[in-house]
Amino acid sequence: MSLLSERQREDLHKSMLDYLHANNFTTAFNALKADAGTEYTPDPKAKYTGLLEKKWTSVIRLQKKIMDLENRNAALQEELSLSPAKRAASQSDWVPRAPAAHVLTGHRAPLTRVAFHPQYSILASASEDATVKIWDWETGEFERTLKGHTKAVNDVDFDHKGHLLVTCSSDLFIKIWDSQSEWKNTKTFPGHEHSVSSVRFMPGDQFIISASRDRTIRMFDVASTHQVRTISGHSEWVRCVTPASDGKIVASCSKDQTVRIWDPLTGEAKTELRGHENDVEVVVFAPIAAYAAIRELAGIPNTDRTKRHGLFLASGARDKTIKIWDTQTGQLLRNLPGHDNWVRALAFHPSGKYLLSSSDDKTIRVWELSTGRCMKTVEAHGHFVATLAWGRQPAAGGSANGEKKVNGVDGAADSTEPEKVVNVVATGSVDQTIKIWLP
Numbered sequence: 001m002s003l004l005s006e007r008q009r010e011d012l013h014k015s016m017l018d019y020l021h022a023n024n025f026t027t028a029f030n031a032l033k034a035d036a037g038t039e040y041t042p043d044p045k046a047k048y049t050g051l052l053e054k055k056w057t058s059v060i061r062l063q064k065k066i067m068d069l070e071n072r073n074a075a076l077q078e079e080l081s082l083s084p085a086k087r088a089a090s091q092s093d094w095v096p097r098a099p100a101a102h103v104l105t106g107h108r109a110p111l112t113r114v115a116f117h118p119q120y121s122i123l124a125s126a127s128e129d130a131t132v133k134i135w136d137w138e139t140g141e142f143e144r145t146l147k148g149h150t151k152a153v154n155d156v157d158f159d160h161k162g163h164l165l166v167t168c169s170s171d172l173f174i175k176i177w178d179s180q181s182e183w184k185n186t187k188t189f190p191g192h193e194h195s196v197s198s199v200r201f202m203p204g205d206q207f208i209i210s211a212s213r214d215r216t217i218r219m220f221d222v223a224s225t226h227q228v229r230t231i232s233g234h235s236e237w238v239r240c241v242t243p244a245s246d247g248k249i250v251a252s253c254s255k256d257q258t259v260r261i262w263d264p265l266t267g268e269a270k271t272e273l274r275g276h277e278n279d280v281e282v283v284v285f286a287p288i289a290a291y292a293a294i295r296e297l298a299g300i301p302n303t304d305r306t307k308r309h310g311l312f313l314a315s316g317a318r319d320k321t322i323k324i325w326d327t328q329t330g331q332l333l334r335n336l337p338g339h340d341n342w343v344r345a346l347a348f349h350p351s352g353k354y355l356l357s358s359s360d361d362k363t364i365r366v367w368e369l370s371t372g373r374c375m376k377t378v379e380a381h382g383h384f385v386a387t388l389a390w391g392r393q394p395a396a397g398g399s400a401n402g403e404k405k406v407n408g409v410d411g412a413a414d415s416t417e418p419e420k421v422v423n424v425v426a427t428g429s430v431d432q433t434i435k436i437w438l439p
Contacts, residue, residue, distance in 0.1 A: 011048070013036045013038045014040050014046075015048045015051040017038065018048040018051065019053070020032065022042075022049075071098075072099065075097070092351055092421075095354060095376060097378060098379065100435035101436050101438040102435070103433050103434070103435055104125070104140060104436065106133055107125065107127040107133060107434075109152070110386060111128075112126045112153060113154065113155045113386075113387045113428065116137070116389055116391030116424070118161065121137050121139075122136065122137070123426055124156045125156070125428055126167060130147070130150060130151055130169070137391075137424060144183060148177075149169040151170035152170045152195075153167050153168070154168055154195065155168050155197065155200075157199060160201070160205055163179055164201075165179060166199050167199070168196035168197070169196060172192050172194065172195070173190060174188070174192075174199055175187065175188050175189070176188075176189075189225050192214050193214040194212055195212060196213075197238060197240065198240045198242075200242055201222075203243060207228065207264075211239065215232065215236060216232050217238055218230050219264060230267070231262055231264075233262075234258070235254075235256045237254060239255060239279065240283050242283060242284060244309045245285065245287070245309050245310070246309040246310070249262065249327070250262050251313055255279040257274070257277065258276075258280065259276075259325065273315070273327075276319050277317075279318045280315050281342060282316045283313055284313060286312040286313060286324075289351060291312065292352070293352055293368075296370040297369055298333035311328065312324060312327065314355055315346075316346050316357060317342070318342040320339045321335055321343065322346065324336070336355075336372055338365060339361050339363070339365065340359070341384070342360040344384065345386070345427075346388070350390070352369070353368065354366050354367060354369060358386070358388040362381050362384065363379055363380055364377075364385065364425075380427050381427065382429070385427050385429050387427065389427075392421045422438070423439060424437065425437040
């Protein structure tokens, strides 16, 4: 007995006849027409034109969606079967997996950077379209656009309370926006002589530090907007600058293929890290939680229990590699090859066990720090993955006193953070989309 109704059967026969006619399968066309007893005259305007191909591709897309949903369902079922203690542990070790929870669209040019608000489910995104957009990452909803820069916005960073957002642009300016006053642009910092690539609040939020294509790193006083220091030493475009979580040292990386460690109080260069064979795009300090795994990776005796901030860092470059360094000695501890294109962003996992990276090979990769092994590859976007950020938010009922903490710029876990947290990762791409990855 046929599963199709008379009408459905006729539609199928006519779609098949159209396909056979379009591909010049004349014998098969005549045979089917005779066997099915279907009268059909090909007509390019008929509803059957190309219908079989359309239905076929729809089935393939649906099959992929079903497979993704089945994988997600299996993972959730596995999670549900765990005891509460094991479930909490699996949450703390969570790393992104496909599919993304939300895809945020609205930017009209490639994404350059994303940053999580430290208290609320707010994400700021910067783009080459000269705007910053504010989103609710929990719901995936767009909230507002911040306009003021006239060229590409290259970086965004929140202060530790989330009251202020700092941005920098190829228009040579750095701007501060007040999240508590309708996101107004309250301050503008001139000073750089070329595109400003990177900007960060220094710990304590009294100063911001920036890096530029003018080959300098500069520090500005937030309250007065005065420039307090210019740090020179790189011979080429400075791509990224970031402070250690105690602010006592800062790291920068450059098109000159070096990573450098500086004393921000004096501007003195402390260490130069050489080893990359192309522009270094990103540098990030390891949190103290990652020290044990990095020491295991490098074969450093576990008797060393130093807990100083900024002892180790990771860098990513256009030579397709990630490198782990000792900032005190300048020694390269480990090379992590595996990406097939430029490495664009890095983030340490809050547990200290993993390092996440994103690349122009369109993937996110998860590296096990204690072994240096790439343990997971996520096909993340349809184009280059230009930025990656990690956020942590208290789960509902996770904090009795309402305290909310996230990682600082170097991913250092805070001791006052409540135990029950929701991990979240955001990525931004040249495909003009942001993806939110949730457990």
